[in-house]
Amino acid sequence: MFFFSTSKTQSRTSKVQPSTWTKTIVASMTSYIDAGSIVAGAAGLTLWEAYLGMDTNRVGLLNACSSNALSAAIGALIGGRICDLYGRKLVYTYDLLFYIFGMLFIVFGVNYPMLLTGYIIVGLSVGADVAASWTLIAENAPAENRARHCGTAQLMWALGPAVVLLLSAVVNYFGLGLLGNRLVFGHLIVIAFIVWLMRLRMPESEEWIANKEKEKQLIASGVRQKTSYWDLFTNPVNLRGIFLLIGVYMVWNLAAGTGGGLLPYIYEKAGGVSTTTSQVLTALLFGTSCFATLFIFMTLADKYSRRLIYCIIACLYIAAWGLFLLPKEYLGLTVFVAGSILMGINNGSGQQAFYQMWGAEMFPARYRAAAQGFSFFAARCCLSIWLFIVPQIIGKHGEGMGIAAGILVTFAAISMLIGTIFCPNTAGKTLEQIEEERYGER
Numbered sequence: 001m002f003f004f005s006t007s008k009t010q011s012r013t014s015k016v017q018p019s020t021w022t023k024t025i026v027a028s029m030t031s032y033i034d035a036g037s038i039v040a041g042a043a044g045l046t047l048w049e050a051y052l053g054m055d056t057n058r059v060g061l062l063n064a065c066s067s068n069a070l071s072a073a074i075g076a077l078i079g080g081r082i083c084d085l086y087g088r089k090l091v092y093t094y095d096l097l098f099y100i101f102g103m104l105f106i107v108f109g110v111n112y113p114m115l116l117t118g119y120i121i122v123g124l125s126v127g128a129d130v131a132a133s134w135t136l137i138a139e140n141a142p143a144e145n146r147a148r149h150c151g152t153a154q155l156m157w158a159l160g161p162a163v164v165l166l167l168s169a170v171v172n173y174f175g176l177g178l179l180g181n182r183l184v185f186g187h188l189i190v191i192a193f194i195v196w197l198m199r200l201r202m203p204e205s206e207e208w209i210a211n212k213e214k215e216k217q218l219i220a221s222g223v224r225q226k227t228s229y230w231d232l233f234t235n236p237v238n239l240r241g242i243f244l245l246i247g248v249y250m251v252w253n254l255a256a257g258t259g260g261g262l263l264p265y266i267y268e269k270a271g272g273v274s275t276t277t278s279q280v281l282t283a284l285l286f287g288t289s290c291f292a293t294l295f296i297f298m299t300l301a302d303k304y305s306r307r308l309i310y311c312i313i314a315c316l317y318i319a320a321w322g323l324f325l326l327p328k329e330y331l332g333l334t335v336f337v338a339g340s341i342l343m344g345i346n347n348g349s350g351q352q353a354f355y356q357m358w359g360a361e362m363f364p365a366r367y368r369a370a371a372q373g374f375s376f377f378a379a380r381c382c383l384s385i386w387l388f389i390v391p392q393i394i395g396k397h398g399e400g401m402g403i404a405a406g407i408l409v410t411f412a413a414i415s416m417l418i419g420t421i422f423c424p425n426t427a428g429k430t431l432e433q434i435e436e437e438r439y440g441e442r
Contacts, residue, residue: 078127084370245358256346265278296309307420
């Protein structure tokens with residue numbers, strides 16, 4: 001299996017080093033527990049709503065502060081900068097302990113403050129981990145297969161929610177109610193602990209080590225000044241990269257975050273389907289994402305036009321949310337199945353997959369994680385505001401779904417246009433080559 005093959009470069013440099021694919025898979029598990037935590041919350045939202053007597057304001061605040069939004073944004077902003085200053089491994093290794101700590105608040109939560117606290121802690125750890133792990137994947141990946149390696153994180157991003165939702169459907173089938181949702185969150189604690197143990201054996205990024213040594217030499221010789229965080233916002237090349245990432249990811253994520261945090265809720269409120277059916281439909285979305293990642297992004301994005309692939313997949317997402325513009329009486333199982341499949345294809349091989357890859361490709365190692373952390377911060381901050389508002393637009397019984405869908409279609413269309421027009425030409429190039437083309441001599 002190609003996932004566990006050892007690259008020639010890796011075997012030459014060190015026989016005791018984990019293979020490139022081992023490093024990629026261990027780093028990619030961040031996406032499993034991140035997306036799993038988001039969707040576990042969405043799957044049990046109506047149960048917690050009833051148990052705690054939450055109104056739409058409390059539902060909105062919970063989503064706004066979750067790992068889908070504000071807390072993850074702050075975690076990425078801080079974690080990305082720490083990664084560039086002190087190494088990817090520092091954040092990469094220890095933040096899962098905070099994740100587990102936060103999860104315990106959720107699993108044993110008996111009131112709204114406990115649940116909210118758990119969501120915030122989990123979100124902070126997830127945000128920091130994303131900045132570290134996604135950067136590590138790209139830095140370890142061979143240039144000719146970077147999309148395949150980066151796509152592994154997207155595969156796990158889909159697999160986590162698929163497993164979570166199938167587990168949720170099973171526990172609901174057996175009538176476990178809120179206890180079942182607690183057990184689903186509990187399985188993420190087990191996975192996080194196992195991944196933490198595996199990460200203890202993973203090395204620091206060789207790309208980061210080499211660039212840190214070179215930076216010290218250049219600073220000592222007076223050729224370069226010490227890297228400042230504000231270089232991200234004063235260098236025109238950096239600004240172009242950040243604007244692209246924000247334009248692609250932030251705008252798209254307003255729609256995608258709505259799906260990730262509220263889709264089962266939307267299916268139940270707008271379509272009147274049962275909790276179990278809504279979870280199976282959302283599991284279909286993420287199951288489709290797995291196949292789309294494997295057979296579209298990971299298979300094609302290293303070989304064919306990334307601009308064309310991006311455009312086609314982004315257009316499918318416009319069509320997916322467009323289905324919800326239908327009058328409420330036409331919203332039902334058939335429409336929801338079609339919507340789940342279209343969203344799944346985009347989720348696996350669309351904007352987020354390209355954002356993750358471009359975020360690492362377009363910046364030097366000295367502020368690569370910080371750039372990705374800042375763009376992730378901007379995206380999730382905006383999403384937190386939107387997630388506070390959108391439940392009120394949708395309404396208690398889904399009466400405002402048409403208005404919400406129109407806004408989501410607009411978000412998807414803007415993101416499609418930005419990524420298609422400004423898609424960078426980075427396929428098959430090493431990170432060093434891309435840096436030289438964008439910034440001049442290293």
